[in-house]
Amino acid sequence: MPTSIWRGLLSFGVGAIIWEATARYLDNKLFLVPLGAIFDRFMEMARSGDLAADASVSFIEFIGGFGLAAIVGIGAGIAMSASKRIREFFDPWVSMLYATPTIALGPLFMLALGIGYGSKIALIFLTAVFPILINTVAGLTTTDRVLLEVVRSFGATRMQTYFKVRMPAALPFIIAGLRVAVARALVGVVVAELFGARAGLGFLIFRSAQVFDTAGLWVSVFILAICGVASVEFLKWVEKRMAPWRFQNIEDE
């Protein structure tokens, strides 16, 4: 195994010891509970099937919202990069909505779309779509001029220039956008469920807190954290595989 993984594990190990020590010293079962207790609670919830039910609800919301954001973000990005006029028309909206904490619109979505999947997917979509859209546009409109001149000098058509230069050059940008969007979408899942839900990992946090089940709350937080880290790391890995030249200097150190 590479040393970076060992260091990561060591770091987690130290963190776990500090956690354990603090939990025992504080002895405040409402805030920090020992890791063992969290694990026991996890097994209990897993056996009863509650956890699977909550996780699958959140999973469906996440896939729906994030998937839609990816399709719309990349699609609209391609459209906006194709024409300067379209871009200039939509740019102010994109910039404004990207800067707005759209999560604040959550309650509005509950009112309009109800307490089911629709409102959750809409909110997750809205938090995740802009990084994807913005990166797609940036990737497609900042193509290296030299490379464009190269294909032109070999007599490339507009279509060929698009598919053989602009698209491949934009791919690493798009993946980076997806990476940012995954993290935002996970926050979206939790917040959307806090505003009102019948099930889900975010709702589980809310429900556990109400009945002072701190261990149950931490189970949910840990699962979300693991999902977040895993998907971000996965996209980083994809990015590195697809565009190794962008990481070369950092790796060489």
Place this chain on the structure above:
Amino acid sequence: MATKLATRGLGKSFQKDGKAIEALRGLDLDIARGEFVSIVGASGCGKTTFLRLINGLIKPTSGTVTLDGADVSAPGANIAFVFQQDGLFPWRNVLDNTVIGPELQRKDMNEARRTASSFLNLVGLRGFEKHFPHELSGGMKQRVNMARALTAGADVLLMDEPFAALDAQTREIMQAELTRIWRETGKTILFVTHQIDEAVFLSDRVLVFTVRPGRLKEEVTIDLPRPRELTLKRAPQFANYVDHIWQSIEQEVRESIRLETEATLAIAKR
């Protein structure tokens, strides 16, 4: 000797901020088939513009470019650019970078890959087909660029300061390599450089351009025996050619520095 490439009254002006910048004026040139011609001149005198006109990347404001007697109106397969090292696609391996010409012209790709392999061989890159540009040295990247232009099937190669970014030793090695490749392929080559010794070493003929608008100031036929070895650079005749060309453009370079300083001062005053 048969004329491969000819320009008549070739001129180019650019529009910038409503003002016309005349980059080139009235160039009448004949390049023979298989000739190696270098172009030297002060920075900004229109050398790159000249190559881009010949390739058909930009259209002349006046005059014509003909290849084998036919007008060049758009980039085609007969004339290929050799770009500086940043002209390779980072996401394509060496072989896929090399076949881009035939690929864009929708030629048979199996044949193109065979051609590319043989040219990669010629430039000394056998075994590097699957490497990516970021894994290559600057000199190797330039070899890929040459193999790519050759694979495109061009008879005329346009090279715009191809070795400018290389260190001194690598540059000398590449000069020797280019002479060899030129001899083995019989291509017609137009080569732009700021290094006068490079121009003399490589060329049959060196064209000296005036400052902007670029015109032909002088052409120097290099009467040195071939094949040439790098040791030729220490021969007295070689030094004579270099001195002569240097004196010819010195005046022009001074002039261009004066013009640039004036322009900078004018901007600073505003």
